[in-house]
Amino acid sequence: MQIFGSPLDVDPILLTLEVASISTVILLLIGTPIAWWLAHMRSRVRIFFEALVSLPLVLPPTVLGFYLIIALNPNGEITQFLRHFGFEGQLTFNKTGLIIGSVIYSLPFTVQPIMAAFEALPGQVVDAARTLRASFFDRFFTVIVPLARQGFIVGAVLTFAHTVGEFGVVLMVGGNIEGQTRTVSIAIFDHVESYEYAAAHSLSLLMLLFSMLVLMLVYALNRSLQIRQD
Amino acid sequence: MIHGHLQLSLTNFTLDSTPFAFASEGVTVLFGRSGSGKSTLLRAMSGLDKRTHGQLNFQDEVWQTGKKYLPVERRDIGFVFQSAALLPHKNVRGNLDYARRRVPRDRQHGPGFEEIIDRVGIADLLERPTGNLSGGERQRVAIARALLMRPRLLMMDEPLSALDWQAKSELLGLIESVVAEYQIPTLYITHAPVEVERLADRVVFMADGGITSIETLAEATSRVDSPLFTEEGPVSVLHGTIGAIEPDGLVPFRSKQADAFTFWVSAHSDAIRSDANPHGLRSKTTRLRVLARDVAIARQCQEGISMLNQLACTITSIAIDTTGPRAGRAVVFLELADGQPLLAELSYRSVEQLGLVNGQRVFALVKTAALIDP
Numbered sequence: 001m002q003i004f005g006s007p008l009d010v011d012p013i014l015l016t017l018e019v020a021s022i023s024t025v026i027l028l029l030i031g032t033p034i035a036w037w038l039a040h041m042r043s044r045v046r047i048f049f050e051a052l053v054s055l056p057l058v059l060p061p062t063v064l065g066f067y068l069i070i071a072l073n074p075n076g077e078i079t080q081f082l083r084h085f086g087f088e089g090q091l092t093f094n095k096t097g098l099i100i101g102s103v104i105y106s107l108p109f110t111v112q113p114i115m116a117a118f119e120a121l122p123g124q125v126v127d128a129a130r131t132l133r134a135s136f137f138d139r140f141f142t143v144i145v146p147l148a149r150q151g152f153i154v155g156a157v158l159t160f161a162h163t164v165g166e167f168g169v170v171l172m173v174g175g176n177i178e179g180q181t182r183t184v185s186i187a188i189f190d191h192v193e194s195y196e197y198a199a200a201h202s203l204s205l206l207m208l209l210f211s212m213l214v215l216m217l218v219y220a221l222n223r224s225l226q227i228r229q230d
Numbered sequence: 231m232i233h234g235h236l237q238l239s240l241t242n243f244t245l246d247s248t249p250f251a252f253a254s255e256g257v258t259v260l261f262g263r264s265g266s267g268k269s270t271l272l273r274a275m276s277g278l279d280k281r282t283h284g285q286l287n288f289q290d291e292v293w294q295t296g297k298k299y300l301p302v303e304r305r306d307i308g309f310v311f312q313s314a315a316l317l318p319h320k321n322v323r324g325n326l327d328y329a330r331r332r333v334p335r336d337r338q339h340g341p342g343f344e345e346i347i348d349r350v351g352i353a354d355l356l357e358r359p360t361g362n363l364s365g366g367e368r369q370r371v372a373i374a375r376a377l378l379m380r381p382r383l384l385m386m387d388e389p390l391s392a393l394d395w396q397a398k399s400e401l402l403g404l405i406e407s408v409v410a411e412y413q414i415p416t417l418y419i420t421h422a423p424v425e426v427e428r429l430a431d432r433v434v435f436m437a438d439g440g441i442t443s444i445e446t447l448a449e450a451t452s453r454v455d456s457p458l459f460t461e462e463g464p465v466s467v468l469h470g471t472i473g474a475i476e477p478d479g480l481v482p483f484r485s486k487q488a489d490a491f492t493f494w495v496s497a498h499s500d501a502i503r504s505d506a507n508p509h510g511l512r513s514k515t516t517r518l519r520v521l522a523r524d525v526a527i528a529r530q531c532q533e534g535i536s537m538l539n540q541l542a543c544t545i546t547s548i549a550i551d552t553t554g555p556r557a558g559r560a561v562v563f564l565e566l567a568d569g570q571p572l573l574a575e576l577s578y579r580s581v582e583q584l585g586l587v588n589g590q591r592v593f594a595l596v597k598t599a600a601l602i603d604p
Contacts, residue, residue, distance in 0.1 A: 133334075
C-alpha cells in the first residue's frame with residue numbers, strides 16, 4: 001500500500017496494535033481489583049495509593065522508562081527471581097518490556113474510570129443483591145459489572161488508545177529494534193530523523209485519525225450510556 | 231426469639247443498641263425520630279454493615295458474636311429498602327427471577343410465584359422495565375421480590391416514606407395483609423405512628439442511637455405520654471373482625487368475643503378497606519384506629535342522638551394534664567366489654583361535671599364519620 005508516494009510501514013502498526021491489545025487485557029484484569037480496592041478504601045492511605053496510581057499521568061515518560069530499565073535489567077533482582085521459575089529471556093528491549101512499560105504507563109487510564117464507576121454504584125442495589133443471597137463474585141458479575149459497564153468501556157478504550165500513542169517509555173524500555181520494538185510512534189520519529197517525511201506523514205495521519213475516532217467513540221459512549229440511565 | 235446487643239460506629243453516629251430481646255413472630259416496629267438510629271440498627275441486625283460488632287441471635291442461630299458474623303447472604307432476610315433498590319438493568323420479571331434463582335433447595339416451599347404476584351398486584355407489570363414504574367409499583371415489586379426469596383425474616387426500612395398519600399395507604403394495607411397471611415416475622419422501620427398502629431405487634435422505641443424500651447402495642451398505647459401520640463392526641467387500636475357490608479354502606483366491626491361490641495364504620499374507611507382490591511373488604515381480623523378526641527362519654531345510653539356507636543364500658547383510670555399544651559384535658563381510660571382498652575379525651579370540666587370515677591360504668595360515643603383512617 002502506497003500513501004504519499006511511500007510504502008506504509010505495516011510492521012510497526014501490527015506491533016503497536018498487538019502491544020496495545022495485550023496491555024489492555026492485562027490492565028483490565030489487574031486494574032479492576034485495584035479500582036475496587038481503592039474505591040472501598042476508607043483510611044487515609046488511600047490518598048497515597050491514588051497518587052501512586054496516577055503518577056504516570058504527570059511523570060515524564062523518560063523517568064518512568066529509566067526506572068523500569070534499572071528494575072528490569074537482566075541482572076536485576078526481578079529477572080533473577082523469575083529465573084528460579086525457568087524464565088530464560090529478558091524483560092527489556094523486547095515485546096515483554098514494551099508490554100510491562102505500557103501496563104504501568106497506562107494504569108491510571110484504566111483505574112480511574114472504573115474506580116469512578118464503582119464509587120457511583122447505587123449502594124442499596126448492591127445491598128439488595130446481597131440480601132437476595134448473591135455471593136461476592138455472583139453479584140460482581142450480575143450486578144456490579146453491568147451497572148459499572150460505562151467505566152469499563154471508557155477505561156478499556158482510553159487504555160488502548162493511550163498505549164497506542166505512547167512514545168517515551170517504549171523508547172526507553174524497548175529500544176528501537178526494527179520488527180521487534182519499533183512501534184508506530186517510534187517509527188514516525190525515525191522517519192523524521194532520516195528526512196523521510198512522506199513515510200512519517202502517512203503514519204502520523206493514521207494516528208491522528210485513529211485518535212480522533214477513539215475520542216469521538218468515548219464521548220459517544222458516555223452520552224448514550226448516560227441517556228439510557230436517565 | 232431475637233436477642234442480642236449490637237454496636238456500630240460510623241463516622242458521625244454511634245449505635246449502641248443496649249441488650250434487647252423480643253419474639254421472632256408477628257411485626258416488630260422500630261420507632262423513633264429520624265436520627266435515632268433505627269436504620270443503623272436494622273443494618274446492623276441484617277449483617278449489611280461489616281463494622282457491626284456485638285451479639286445477635288435469631289431463633290436458634292447465632293448471627294453475630296464479637297466481630298464474627300454470618301454473612302447476610304446466608305441469613306434468609308427479605309429486605310425491602312426505602313428506595314425499593316430494584317436492579318436497574320433488569321425488568322420486573324428479571325428482578326423477581328434474581329431472587330427465585332438463588333433460593334436454596336431446602337427453602338423452596340411456601341406460596342407460589344403466581345400467587346405472590348397476584349397478591350402483591352404486579353401481574354401486569356412483569357415485562358416492564360423498572361425505570362418507568364411509579365413509586366408504589368416499585369415498592370410492590372420490591373415486596374414481591376423479598377417474598378420470593380423465601381425469607382425467614384422480613385426487614386422493611388421505611389418502605390412507605392417515599393410514596394404519595396394514595397400509594398402509602400394502598401401499600402400499608404398490602405403489607406398488613408401480607409405479613410398476616412404468610413406469617414413471616416417482620417422488622418419494620420417507621421416514624422409514622424399510623425403505620426405502627428396498623429402493623430405492630432410490638433414496638434421497639436429508639437432514641438439517640440439506642441433502644442429505650444420494647445413494648446407490646448397495647449402497652450405502648452395505654453400511657454398518655456406514649457411517643458406514638460402526636461398532635462392528634464392519644465389513639466386506641468381495637469382488634470376485631472369486619473362483617474358484611476350493609477345496603478346503606480356501613481360495615482360492622484365486631485369484637486372477637488361474641489356480642490362484646492359492634493362499631494359501625496363507613497365502608498369507604500381506609501381503616502378497613504382491603505389493599506390490593508380497593509373495593510373488597512377483608513373478613514379477617516383487622517384493626518380499628520380510634521382517636522381519643524373522637525370519643526365522647528355519656529352516663530346513660532343516649533336516644534335521639536346521631537352517633538351510631540354507643541358502647542358500654544368501664545372506666546379504669548383517668549389521667550389529667552395540668553401543664554403543657556394539653557393543660558385542662560383529661561384522658562379517660564375505658565375498658566370495653568371484651569377487655570380491650572379505649573381512650574377518650576375530654577376536658578377536665580366534663581370529667582368533673584359528669585362525676586366520672588374509676589370503676590364507673592359509662593357509654594362511649596364515637597361518631598361513625600370519625601372512623602376513617604388519615
